[in-house]
Amino acid sequence: MWSSNELTERLKLDRPIFQAPMGDYTTPALAAAVADSGGLGGLGMWGYSAEEAERRISGFRQLTAGSLNVNYPLWEHPGGLSxxxxxxxxxxxxxxxxxxxxxxxxxxxxTGEVDEDHLDVLKRLRPEVVSFHFGLPDDAILGAVKEAGIFVICSATTVAEAKALEARGVDAIIAQGTEAGGHRGTFSGTHISMQPGLFALVPQVVDAVKVPVIAAGGIADGRGIAAALMLGASAVQIGTAFLRCEEANVPGQNRERLATASDSSxxxxxxxxxxxxxxxxxxxxxxxxxxxxxxxxxxxxxxxxxxxxxxxxxxxxxxxAGQSAALTRDLPAAGLIETLVRETNESLSRFVGSTGHLA
Ligand SMILES: Cc1cc2nc3c(=O)[nH]c(=O)nc-3n(C[C@H](O)[C@H](O)[C@H](O)COP(=O)(O)O)c2cc1C
Structure with a gap:
């Protein structure tokens, strides 16, 4: 069955669908609705204090017993800017x-970091997953998160980045294709024109690392999920398609811009x-x-x-927004997950007979 594998079992998911943690666009209500539907809820922590992070995680826990991914984009202090x-x-x-x-x-x-206060919140509230963007924190922080029993994942935009993450001990890798909405997760300085699209990236990362690979970028319907699984991904991470869910913190005007976007917007x-x-x-x-x-x-x-x-x-x-903005739909999060699951089943059953063999 496509919806279950080692990764989903480890994270107690019924669906290999991760809702991307997207800063303050993501709310406890959105993440909880996804988690309640069997996917992985995601909460971005960019710009949030440790107290706010605690409130967001607790808010999620009050709404659901499902699994949560808490995300930290990391960057260094740039020095004086005057x-x-x-x-x-x-x-x-x-x-x-x-x-x-x-x-x-x-x-x-x-500076974008997991400081002592955030680390304390993570150790006490233990989200199932902590994810990083723009690379990993130093070994002391990474080790402390892992010692708390938390599953660690991070975005990679090239095979070399994926290998570097595996060598540092991540539990799974998000392969982020160039279709993806939001920041490029690159931390190697590879120019955007040289970063692969998802169709090229996923199988090459799958071949290069032993840990599970999560496909991200341009996936907005079940056809995309089925294709990512065919390419060897163990799960997908979807961002843009969740922006139009009523639980997302997106003002009406921006919802309209997503609704009227095209493939080249x-x-x-x-x-x-x-x-x-x-x-x-x-x-x-x-x-x-x-x-x-x-x-x-x-x-x-x-x-x-x-x-x-x-x-x-x-x-x-x-x-x-990602390149599949035009494929997004106005649905509550639970309805979107249900639709994605139905579409994935339809896509896969077109090629596989009832015995599970190729028809
Ligand atoms: C509005 C928005 C905000 C995002 N913010 C973050 C973030 O804070 N941290 C992160 O790891 N990824 C962030 N991402 C990237 C997602 O993790 C993921 O790579 C991307 O959404 C996948 O492509 P898609 O948008 O086409 O589904 C963001 C994406 C979007 C669309």
Whole structure:
């Protein structure tokens, strides 16, 4: 049966479907609805304090006995930023002035880490899975998370990254194809034009590592799930398709942009946050890219672009989305999982007879 394997058994899942942890787009209600339907719920912790992380995990636990993935994007302190990016700031100031938003704020450096307080929350509340994006933390943190009995996974965008993660001791690897919405999980500096799409990436990662592989990027219906499993994936991680679930924290205007997207609506750009990510293409990205301006280091650049959201103009706010945005549907999370399972069954049964052999 396609829906059960070593990975799903280890994580107590009925379906090999992971709902991507997507920062504050993901809510305890969304993750719980997915977990209640037999998938893996995901909660992003980017920007959340340890107390907020605790509240989010506890909120999930109150709603369901299912399994949870808690996610940390990691990045290093960029050093001092004062006086950086004057041209970028001037270009943004023109957009701020157009919307009457006052002066562009000064960039603030930050670090993305699992600090002692977060580690304490993880050890006490023990989510079934902790996932990392942009590489792994140092051995002390990684070891402490694993010692707590937590299953550790991390995104890889190339075979070399997957091997490096396996060598550091991850329990499974998310193979993130270039179709994926959100930030590229790359941590090796491989240029986006050289990172493979999911169809090429998954079988090559499966051949290169011994741990289970989770396919992510452009999967939004059962055909995509069936294909990923055929390519050797043990599970899929789906992001964009969950953004239109009522439980996701996505404003109406952005839901509309997803609903009207086409196959060529998205673009990978670093001008919104300082790191390459796939977004719905819009005026903000076009104008900041046109002049070849260097963005500030991640995520200080988003400290400059984010306040534009106050203007409520979809053309001036970043909306992360993958290349299959046009395949997404307006469904509650439980309905989406049910639909994905039915479609996967239909896709697979087209090729396999009732005996389980090829027809
Ligand atoms: C809105 C959005 C936010 C995301 N935020 C994160 C994040 O905080 N951490 C992370 O590991 N991945 C994040 N991702 C990437 C997902 O983990 C995953 O790679 C991607 O959603 C898969 O492609 P798909 O969107 O086409 O399904 C995000 C994706 C989207 C669409």
């Amino acid at each position: 006086g950086m990016g004057p041209e970028m700031r001037a270009r943004l100031q023109a957009l701020y002035d157009e919307k009457g938003l006052g002066p562009v704020p000064h960039p603030r450096p930050s 998205t673009v990978v750009s670093d001008v919104v946050t300082g790191r390459p990510a796939r977004f719905i293409r819009n005026r903000l990205i076009d104008e900041l890219s046109a002049e070849g301006l260097e963005p500030l280091p991640f995520p200080a650049q988003s400290g400059l672009t984010h306040p534009l959201e106050k203007a409520g103009d979809g053309e001036l706010m970043g909306l992360y």
